[in-house]
Every structure is written in structure tokens, then in C-alpha cells.
Amino acid sequence: MLKFTCPYCGIEASETELHAGGEAHLKRYGPGSADEEFEGYLFLRKNPKGVHLERWRHAMGCGKWFLAARHTSTLEVFGTYPAQTHEPPAEILEKIRAKYPEALK
Amino acid sequence: MSDPQSALGGAVYQGYLTVKDAGAQGMLTLRGDHATLGAAVKAATEQGVPAQRQIEGGLGGGAAWASPDELLLFCDYSAAPEALEKARKALEGQYFLAADVSDARAIFTLEGPGIRDLLAKLCPADFAPKALPTGEFRRSHIGQVAAAFWLESEERATVVCFRSVAQYMFDLLSKAAEPGSELGYFAPTAS
Ligand SMILES: [Zn+2]
Numbered sequence: 001m002l003k004f005t006c007p008y009c010g011i012e013a014s015e016t017e018l019h020a021g022g023e024a025h026l027k028r029y030g031p032g033s034a035d036e037e038f039e040g041y042l043f044l045r046k047n048p049k050g051v052h053l054e055r056w057r058h059a060m061g062c063g064k065w066f067l068a069a070r071h072t073s074t075l076e077v078f079g080t081y082p083a084q085t086h087e088p089p090a091e092i093l094e095k096i097r098a099k100y101p102e103a104l105k
Numbered sequence: 106m107s108d109p110q111s112a113l114g115g116a117v118y119q120g121y122l123t124v125k126d127a128g129a130q131g132m133l134t135l136r137g138d139h140a141t142l143g144a145a146v147k148a149a150t151e152q153g154v155p156a157q158r159q160i161e162g163g164l165g166g167g168a169a170w171a172s173p174d175e176l177l178l179f180c181d182y183s184a185a186p187e188a189l190e191k192a193r194k195a196l197e198g199q200y201f202l203a204a205d206v207s208d209a210r211a212i213f214t215l216e217g218p219g220i221r222d223l224l225a226k227l228c229p230a231d232f233a234p235k236a237l238p239t240g241e242f243r244r245s246h247i248g249q250v251a252a253a254f255w256l257e258s259e260e261r262a263t264v265v266c267f268r269s270v271a272q273y274m275f276d277l278l279s280k281a282a283e284p285g286s287e288l289g290y291f292a293p294t295a296s
Contacts, residue, residue: 008172013229017229017245060244061245063172
């Protein structure tokens with residue numbers, strides 16, 4: 001079972017309390033951007049089998065969006081962090097790279 | 106004046122514990138920076154602002170931590186409009202949201218032994234006393250629907266859900282409370 005600790009309410013929430021929100025840290029291309037940029041922002045994801053940085057919402061709980069780092073095939077969780085974070089925290093990156101040096105490149 | 110009606114009109118199921126529609130209940134949602142809500146909570150409920158995931162007081166006057174920027178306040182049903190006014194007055198000039206949600210919700214009480222076992226059948230929360238001590242306000246889902254609950258003691262708990270799913274919640278809790286279906290994991294069974 002996949003479990004994340006919500007950084008807002010501190011609950012270790014099981015997957016049924018959560019709603020998946022797709023890849024985190026996307027750069028938004030809005031009005032005025034090139035078609036290719038907008039297409040990339042809207043549709044194109046790397047989606048590797050491995051380490052992902054994702055958006056999740058504690059939907060059946062405190063209701064907040066947060067970010068999480070996990071491995072999609074082993075379900076290892078490297079950590080969760082608040083949605084108001086522009087980059088993954090250094091300690092989470094370290095944990096990931098210690099085990100998967102090629103991840104997130 | 107019209108008579109306030111709770112969702113199931115005080116329905117009761119007597120199983121290995123008692124499931125009860127707690128009747129019409131005053132409830133307010135208060136949103137804003139918790140650090141600035143103290144006066145409003147005090148004015149509406151006579152309680153302090155609860156710490157993370159805690160509830161201060163109870164159904165007669167209480168404040169529960171719902172999220173980092175949301176509280177659920179409890180008061181008598183008939184006192185809700187006045188409590189709402191008091192909260193609004195106390196927050197004048199600040200950025201906040203206050204709403205009377207009494208008629209949007211339903212409240213059930215569970216009384217008797219085996220509450221942790223009963224809820225554990227229906228909900229993914231960790232019901233170990235260490236993970237969910239009495240006085241902790243937990244939001245999760247019970248069966249298919251969103252719910253919040255807290256244990257006042259090992260033999261008394263309160264469950265909050267949306268009024269539109271009250272019948273589902275009552276049926277679910279009642280089914281899980283059928284005599285003979287005790288789990289006896291957290292609490293020893295009588296039989
Ligand atoms: Zn949460």
C-alpha cells in the first residue's frame with residue numbers, strides 16, 4: 001500500500017485518502033507562449049519507470065495539495081513537502097541520488 | 106418557528122455498541138490564519154484555538170482543527186446564528202470566511218465498547234491509541250464518504266459527515282456494529 005505523510009496535517013495517509021495530481025514542478029506556459037511550449041506544458045511528460053516528483057492532494061483529510069517523491073515501481077517514498085516549494089528539498093534529492101544516481105536527469 | 110430536523114430524526118441502532126443520530130447540531134466553518142482566529146473562536150464557542158488535529162470542548166461548545174487554515178466549531182443548533190454573528194464581529198477587518206454549516210452535516214455518536222474496532226473496519230486511519238489518542242480530531246473517509254471523528258473516551262465517539270450521505274453512514278455504522286461481528290483487536294469482546 002502506498003502511504004504519504006501529509007506535510008500539512010501530519011497524518012500518514014493511505015492511498016485511498018489521497019488524490020493523485022500528476023507531475024510536480026511543471027513550468028507553466030500560458031498566453032503568448034509558443035505552440036510547442038504550450039503543448040509540452042499541457043501534454044508531454046517523461047513518465048519514467050522509477051523516481052517521480054508528484055502532486056498529491058489529501059482529499060479525504062485536510063484537503064491540502066502537497067508534493068511527494070516516490071519510486072513508481074518499488075513504491076518507495078523518499079519524502080513529502082509543501083506545495084509552496086519550487087524545487088525538491090536537498091535532503092530528499094540526496095536520498096534519491098544515494099540509491100538511484102541516474103534518476104531525475 | 107419550525108422544528109429543526111436532523112437527517113435521520115434521532116435514529117438509533119443497538120448493536121454491540123449504540124449508533125445514534127445525535128440530532129440537530131450547530132456547526133460553523135471558520136477559515137483564516139489560525140493565529141488570528143482566537144477571539145472569534147472564544148466568542149462563538151468559549152473555547153481556545155485547538156492545536157494541530159485536536160478538538161477543544163465538544164458538541165455543546167467546541168473547536169476542532171480541520172486543516173492549517175480551517176476550524177469546525179460546534180454549538181447548540183439554536184445558538185448557531187448568534188455564534189456566527191459573534192465570530193464575524195470578532196473578525197471584522199480581517200481576511201476570513203465564516204459559514205453556518207449546521208444543515209449541511211450530520212452527526213452520529215457511538216457509545217459502548219469496541220469503537221476503535223468498529224471504525225477500523227470502515228476507515229483507513231490508524232486506530233491504535235497511540236496514533237489516534239482521545240481528543241484527536243481525525244478527517245478521513247468511512248466507507249465511500251468523507252468523514253471526521255474523534256474519541257472522547259474509549260466508549261464514546263462522535264462522527265461527522267455530510268447530511269446528504271447520512272443514511273449511508275448510519276447503515277454502514279449499524280452493519281459494522283451487528284452483534285457477533287466484534288473484532289476484539291483493540292478492545293476485548295464481551296462474548
Ligand atoms: Zn493532510
